[in-house]
Amino acid sequence: MSGPTSPPPAVHVPVMLDRVLALLAPALADRPAVVVDATLGLGGHAEALLAAHPQLTLVGLDRDLDALSRSAQRLSPFIGRTHLVHAVYDQMPSVLAELGFEHVDGVLFDLGVSSMQLDQAQRGFAYAQDAPLDMRMDQSQGLTAAEVLNTYPVSDLARILREYGEERFALRVAQAIGRERRVAPLDSTARLAELVRDAIPAATRRTGGHPAKRTFQALRIEVNSELEAVEGAIPAATAALRVGGRIVVLSYQSLEDRIVKQHFAALARDTTPVDLPVTLAQSGPQLRLLTRGETATEAEIEENSRAASVRLRAAERVRLSA
Structure with a gap:
């Protein structure tokens, strides 16, 4: 008799996949287009885009070497139509220049921590499981969360x-961390979560999810210079x-979303002087807004x-800058 079988691995479900495909399709369909997946992750959005558009070339960026390796396997049926690059998304101009792409037809950002990084307990992103305090998206370089917690002045924390993290009790939490590290270095996600919980008033802990959620978000943003x-x-x-061409951005916290919203709004604005009766060609909007902050359906x-x-x-480019 065979022994019990382990459950199949969880399937990676890309967020808002159908909506992303629909928004990018007018810029990519029926032509030799180029799209940048600036946050490749496990390649779910990329795979769907390549399957939907047979003439598409995809440039995939990710700072996580493990994610790049896994997505390369997933996208192997499309070899010859992909360029996968170990890079942070703000390095996009140099990556595109090296590949010889002056302009592209679409860009996708799926910001924040990836499903794979959350699911790998040893990466230290989740407060629900004990692990070393790492939180680096690129484990080949940079400060870990433990180094931030144990070396930054309390005022900086x-x-x-x-x-x-938009944490109301930031000073109380930082002071608790300062007291703890004087006794012993802080290196465990479970200990940090416990420390944060104890530092936040009991009445506040009853609402708003896990009390350590905001602290973990803040550390992750600092460690990876996300903003x-x-x-x-x-x-x-x-x-680019x-x-x-069209750009689609998925954000998961208000700080990132605010940056995207403000930049899109600035480029969608007509800057023609108000006393002129017609829009000047060089002052008209550069972007047309396609959405105004959509959320996922309940389903x-x-x-x-x-x-x-x-x-x-999401937005569409309607004019190049002067």
């Missing part, structure tokens, strides 16, 4: 928790689009809980 990368990458991506959230916090923004 409080600022990070307040700005990146700085987004601030550089979104303008670079819109600049040809006229008629998708029920099927894929990671879609619960997503906000999708």
